[in-house]
Structure formats: C-alpha cells, structure tokens
Amino acid sequence: MDRKRTVNNDVKEDAVPKSKKGKHKTKSVHPQQAVSVSLNECYTCVSNLKKFETSYQAAETYDEGSLQLYHEPFTHCVLPTFIDDEKFLSRLQEELLDLTFAEKNNDLYKFCQSREDLKVVSSPYIGALRDLIYVKFKDWLEKVTNIPLNDTVDMSCAKYEFTDTLLCHDDELEGRRIAFIYYLVPSSWSDVDGGALDLFAVNENGQPADVVKSVVPARNSFLFFEVTPVSFHQVAEVLSEDKTRLSVSGWFHGPSINRPTPFEEPHPTLAHAISIEEDMFFDWINPTYLDMISQADIRERFEEESQIELQNFLQNSKYEQLKNALQKCESWTQRGPANKRCYSLMDTDNPPEIVQECIQVLKSDAMFLVLSNLTGLKLHELAPESDTDDSEEETTANGTKGEPCYCSQVRRWRHGSYTLVHDNDIEGDREFALDTLLYIGCEGWEPDQGGITSYIARGEDEELLSVSPSENSLALVYRGQDTLHFVKHLNARSRNLPNKEFYDICCTYYE
Incomplete structure (x- = not known):
C-alpha cells in the first residue's frame, strides 16, 4: 500500500495583492458579525435536484444549466456557481487570506496550507461557509449520491503560487468517501495559468495512465468526486507568476469501501559485473x-x-x-x-x-x-x-x-x-x-x-x-x-x- 497523504487539495488568491508564503497578512477590517449563506437555488430547485439525483445514481452524464456530472474517468461533479453572493465571496476571500499559512513541501506536493483546520476558525464568513458545507451541502450530497456520510468533515485552505503543484495520487485514506474543492481564484484565471485538476484514466493494473480530463479552476465553482481506488488526480503546476490559486478543500467521510489488493511492481533485475579491457x-x-x-x-x-x-x-x-x-x-x-x-x-x-x-x-x-x-x-x-x-x-x-x-x-x-x-x-x-x-x-x-x-x-x-x-x-x-x-x-x-x-x-x- 502506498504511503498515505493527509494534505488537502488546493487554494490561492484573487485580485488581492499577493502575500509572501507562510506569512500572516493584515487582519480584516470587517467586524465580527453573524453571517449566513445559502447554496445557489439552482441546485436546490426540486426539479433540478430530482433530475440530478436520478442521473447520479444511474451513472449517467448530466450537463444542464449549472449542474455538470460526469462518470469518466471516475465520477465527478462541477457546480459552477456555488454561492450566488459576490459580496460574501469577497469577504470570505479576505478572511481566508488573513489565515496563517505554512509551506508544505515534500515528494508529492509544494504549496501553502492554512495552519488552522477551518472547523475551528471563528471568522464569520469562514464560519458561514463551514456551516453551509458541513450541514446543508452534506445533506444535499447524501441525497444526490445515496452515500451515507457521517459527521466527520475535513476542511482547510490552500494557496498555490508559481511552480506549486500536487502530484498524482488517489486521496485514498480510511473513511474518506467524497473529496471536494471550492475555488476562489481570480475571475481572469485560464488554462495558461496552470493549476488545473487533472484526472487520470487507469491501466489494466489499476495504475494511473494518461490525463484524460483537466478541469480549469473557476471562481466560485465547487467540484467534488468520489474517492475510490481509481480516483487518481493531480493539481497541475501553477504557471502564473502573478496570480494565486486559492481554494478550500477537504473530504466527507463515510463507511469504508472494499479495495482491491494494490498492484506490486516487479523488483529491478540485478546483474553481476562484467569484464572489459x-x-x-x-x-x-x-x-x-x-x-x-x-x-x-x-x-x-x-x-x-x-x-x-x-x-x-x-x-x-x-x-x-x-x-x-x-x-x-x-x-x-x-x-x-x-x-x-x-x-x-x-x-x-x-x-x-x-x-x-x-x-x-x-x-x-x-x-x-x-x-x-x-x-x-x-x-x-x-x-x-x-x-x-x-x-x-x-x-x-x-x-x-x-x-x-x-x-x-x-x-x-x-x-x-x-x-x-x-x-x-x-x-x-x-x-x-x-x-x-x-x-x-x-x-x-x-x-x-x-x-x-x-x-x-x-x-x-x-x-x-x-x-x-x-x-x-x-x-x-x-x-x-x-x-x-x-x-x-x-x-x-x-x-x-x-x-x-x-x-x-x-x-x-x-x-
């Protein structure tokens, strides 16, 4: 079994000036206040919800309006306009960039991640997003996917800047059932900026082969996918030198699924020394x-x-x-x-x-x-x-x-x-x-x-x-x-x- 990774998927900034990695930015001037936010009504509309639920559980593609569902190379969904409140997005972004970030750097990844787990952050707009994802959206997700989810939800913030990346992995860890990413990138973000979520097809050994789909980050879009033995993906290297890829990401947990025995590669062939002139x-x-x-x-x-x-x-x-x-x-x-x-x-x-x-x-x-x-x-x-x-x-x-x-x-x-x-x-x-x-x-x-x-x-x-x-x-x-x-x-x-x-x-x- 491959060594397990416990980092979250991604994050960055918008038109706000960039901060140095790992540094604490100036605190928000907005006072503490009770804030609430709702899921975009197009996702909770009864007729849309029923169509989407039927398509999801029948493993059928659904691409109508603001709902995009695909099952290749593995089941994933994009909600392009997650929250219909631009003022909320701006304040949320400010609070996220006020967090203290630590650089994460090893063989698999290089980016900055919030030191605090977002479930304990008291900032009002982060708290409102947390309530939306932990309660309302989790209920919506259970209904759509028919996957029983428990109360464990992981959520953190990440910033990817120039040359940052998260290489190929499957997110597999005991209890993880659905991974999610909420993007707060600049509205001008495009494929030339890098940072796409690349999805891999698998070969006959269940190992990642080629990238068959790339989802370019879009501001206020929410992406989720089922964590399975074939959910291989990566965050492509950020190529922009002046934009920050900001996101909130994590996992919903539920009952573990059966997984096949991991493929083991043959050991290298060893040979003995030869004689030469x-x-x-x-x-x-x-x-x-x-x-x-x-x-x-x-x-x-x-x-x-x-x-x-x-x-x-x-x-x-x-x-x-x-x-x-x-x-x-x-x-x-x-x-x-x-x-x-x-x-x-x-x-x-x-x-x-x-x-x-x-x-x-x-x-x-x-x-x-x-x-x-x-x-x-x-x-x-x-x-x-x-x-x-x-x-x-x-x-x-x-x-x-x-x-x-x-x-x-x-x-x-x-x-x-x-x-x-x-x-x-x-x-x-x-x-x-x-x-x-x-x-x-x-x-x-x-x-x-x-x-x-x-x-x-x-x-x-x-x-x-x-x-x-x-x-x-x-x-x-x-x-x-x-x-x-x-x-x-x-x-x-x-x-x-x-x-x-x-x-x-x-x-x-x-x-």
Missing part, C-alpha cells in the same frame, strides 16, 4: 580517482558520512562525447505510472555506442573494485575484508547474498519530471545499497528548479540528505532499506536550463 576503463575514469592515496582519503570521508560527491569523475573527452550522444538521442520512453514516477528512460538494449561503452565501464569488475576502494564496501573479491563481512551465502530470487551485483538506468529529466516515495520501494532481499548518480548536461542548474534527489527515513518527511545535479559529478550514497529517496519535481524554472533538460546514469550496487 583495462585500457577502456582508464580512458573513461579521471586518474585522480584511481590513485590509491586519493582513494584512501575519499574512503575515510565516505565512511564518516555514508555519502560523497566526486567532481569531474569522467575524463573530459569521453564526457563531452557522452553528453553529445545523450542530447542527440531520440530513443526515450516515458516511465510511469504517474503516482510513482514521471521521467524518460533510454532503451539500453540498443543505446548509442558511446553510451553503451559508458554503461559497460560502470558495470565492469574494475568499477566494482574502484567503488570498493572508495567506500570500504565489499563489492569485489579483491576488496579488503571488513569485520562485518558475512561469508555465508544465501540464494534469493534476485541473486546470491554476498555476491556483488547491480542495476542501472539512463534517465532524462525535463520540466514535469519527478519520482515519488512509496513504501514498497525495496530491492528484494538486499538490506543495503550503494546508489551512484552520474550527472550529465546539467550546466546552469539551480536548486529552485527541482531535480534534487532527496533521501528520507521510511514513514518520515524530514530530509536526511539531498543530492544536487552537478556537471560531470558522481554522487555516492550508502543506504539501508528503511532509507527511501525521490527526485523533486522539475518545475517551470527548469525551462531556463540551456538545453531545457539534463541526464543521469543511475546505478545501484549491492554487496
């Missing part, structure tokens, strides 16, 4: 890292921190040939599913000749020996024995414990690429692993563009280590199965890279 190896690797004194110094630092970055790792001539081949290569395949990863993968069965040569060097027994000397790990039979070596071999599905092996990928990263953390991201029975990341073509890269590889402890969000792309560098990271990693979403700023993309050759070695 000695001259080929020396042609590729910077002599600095083949010097025994340098190796000893690097090993000492690595053993203290379990990670190190080796600059200018490849010989310049080979590196330039490799970079040129990757930039010209057109044989890339999009790698998914979107709730786990999104990047391009090179087919290593038929790579460009220079790329194939580089891969051979990285999986050669000479490379295994050099890595042993650089890290102190037992990756080669000629590596020095350590006090912790276990000579007993045990056969597993992925090879033999104690027999060094590896797996590798050649990846392309560009705007929109990322990987996510998942609890089943383990490599079979291998307890420890040495990750190596060889970066190519990332000149001009800046940290705020994304693309950082972050390491975290299983079940935690706090970052243990981050690895930044650096031209012709080899990053080494030693980790256990309880240390997971992800590549941060490459945002719109990454389009400023000279070639708008970079590459890495990611290898994982096992003792």
Whole structure:
C-alpha cells in the first residue's frame, strides 16, 4: 500500500495583492458579525435536484444549466456557481487570506496550507461557509449520491503560487468517501495559468495512465468526486507568476469501501559485473580517482558520512562525447505510472555506442573494485575484508547474498519530471545499497528548479540528505532499506536550463 497523504487539495488568491508564503497578512477590517449563506437555488430547485439525483445514481452524464456530472474517468461533479453572493465571496476571500499559512513541501506536493483546520476558525464568513458545507451541502450530497456520510468533515485552505503543484495520487485514506474543492481564484484565471485538476484514466493494473480530463479552476465553482481506488488526480503546476490559486478543500467521510489488493511492481533485475579491457576503463575514469592515496582519503570521508560527491569523475573527452550522444538521442520512453514516477528512460538494449561503452565501464569488475576502494564496501573479491563481512551465502530470487551485483538506468529529466516515495520501494532481499548518480548536461542548474534527489527515513518527511545535479559529478550514497529517496519535481524554472533538460546514469550496487 502506498504511503498515505493527509494534505488537502488546493487554494490561492484573487485580485488581492499577493502575500509572501507562510506569512500572516493584515487582519480584516470587517467586524465580527453573524453571517449566513445559502447554496445557489439552482441546485436546490426540486426539479433540478430530482433530475440530478436520478442521473447520479444511474451513472449517467448530466450537463444542464449549472449542474455538470460526469462518470469518466471516475465520477465527478462541477457546480459552477456555488454561492450566488459576490459580496460574501469577497469577504470570505479576505478572511481566508488573513489565515496563517505554512509551506508544505515534500515528494508529492509544494504549496501553502492554512495552519488552522477551518472547523475551528471563528471568522464569520469562514464560519458561514463551514456551516453551509458541513450541514446543508452534506445533506444535499447524501441525497444526490445515496452515500451515507457521517459527521466527520475535513476542511482547510490552500494557496498555490508559481511552480506549486500536487502530484498524482488517489486521496485514498480510511473513511474518506467524497473529496471536494471550492475555488476562489481570480475571475481572469485560464488554462495558461496552470493549476488545473487533472484526472487520470487507469491501466489494466489499476495504475494511473494518461490525463484524460483537466478541469480549469473557476471562481466560485465547487467540484467534488468520489474517492475510490481509481480516483487518481493531480493539481497541475501553477504557471502564473502573478496570480494565486486559492481554494478550500477537504473530504466527507463515510463507511469504508472494499479495495482491491494494490498492484506490486516487479523488483529491478540485478546483474553481476562484467569484464572489459583495462585500457577502456582508464580512458573513461579521471586518474585522480584511481590513485590509491586519493582513494584512501575519499574512503575515510565516505565512511564518516555514508555519502560523497566526486567532481569531474569522467575524463573530459569521453564526457563531452557522452553528453553529445545523450542530447542527440531520440530513443526515450516515458516511465510511469504517474503516482510513482514521471521521467524518460533510454532503451539500453540498443543505446548509442558511446553510451553503451559508458554503461559497460560502470558495470565492469574494475568499477566494482574502484567503488570498493572508495567506500570500504565489499563489492569485489579483491576488496579488503571488513569485520562485518558475512561469508555465508544465501540464494534469493534476485541473486546470491554476498555476491556483488547491480542495476542501472539512463534517465532524462525535463520540466514535469519527478519520482515519488512509496513504501514498497525495496530491492528484494538486499538490506543495503550503494546508489551512484552520474550527472550529465546539467550546466546552469539551480536548486529552485527541482531535480534534487532527496533521501528520507521510511514513514518520515524530514530530509536526511539531498543530492544536487552537478556537471560531470558522481554522487555516492550508502543506504539501508528503511532509507527511501525521490527526485523533486522539475518545475517551470527548469525551462531556463540551456538545453531545457539534463541526464543521469543511475546505478545501484549491492554487496
């Protein structure tokens, strides 16, 4: 089962000047007062309500007037004019922007969320919206959907600004039955501003495939959908640099539904080292890292921190040939599913000749020996024995414990690429692993563009280590199965890279 997410869906602002993320804005000048608000009458009209209820429970499309109901790729509904009171909307927006916001930033999302749960906020207009959603609208929703809902309703406010996003997920968590989003974006918001709610179709394994529908935020529109095993969606990256995507979102709760056993991907195929000509190896690797004194110094630092970055790792001539081949290569395949990863993968069965040569060097027994000397790990039979070596071999599905092996990928990263953390991201029975990341073509890269590889402890969000792309560098990271990693979403700023993309050759070695 994937790690559960407990953040709300989205939010932002209107014509009101933008505030800095996480900062508290000037308090509203409007005095506390009793406020009430009603659902737009077009939704409560008896004739409209009956038609909508019938269509919903018959799984039929309904698109008449201000009611829009669709069942593909999963059941969702849009109420374009939720509240017919512009003065109320303006005051509500002011109160929402008066809230204190905290930046939320991990593998799945980057945006600002209200620190306070809206069910405890005493502001009059927020209170009126809460009463409408918790009572009147919940009753309306139960009647329309025929889904019994309990008194648990989650509701918070979110602001998405330039480059903010919430990547693909299904909202699945015990008790959640219906998700909702109420938009208070500027009236001028359009598809070029980003921030759409993207809906995914699923493949034969129940995993998200392609985005088949995008709902552009519209001021005063209310969207809801049933939370199911196939309700995969995302908040597309906000591309506007001067507009704020403000919304109130949350979930209605009810009886849990039966869910299928989650699909489990096969573990990567592990292989053993190969032999290559000695001259080929020396042609590729910077002599600095083949010097025994340098190796000893690097090993000492690595053993203290379990990670190190080796600059200018490849010989310049080979590196330039490799970079040129990757930039010209057109044989890339999009790698998914979107709730786990999104990047391009090179087919290593038929790579460009220079790329194939580089891969051979990285999986050669000479490379295994050099890595042993650089890290102190037992990756080669000629590596020095350590006090912790276990000579007993045990056969597993992925090879033999104690027999060094590896797996590798050649990846392309560009705007929109990322990987996510998942609890089943383990490599079979291998307890420890040495990750190596060889970066190519990332000149001009800046940290705020994304693309950082972050390491975290299983079940935690706090970052243990981050690895930044650096031209012709080899990053080494030693980790256990309880240390997971992800590549941060490459945002719109990454389009400023000279070639708008970079590459890495990611290898994982096992003792």
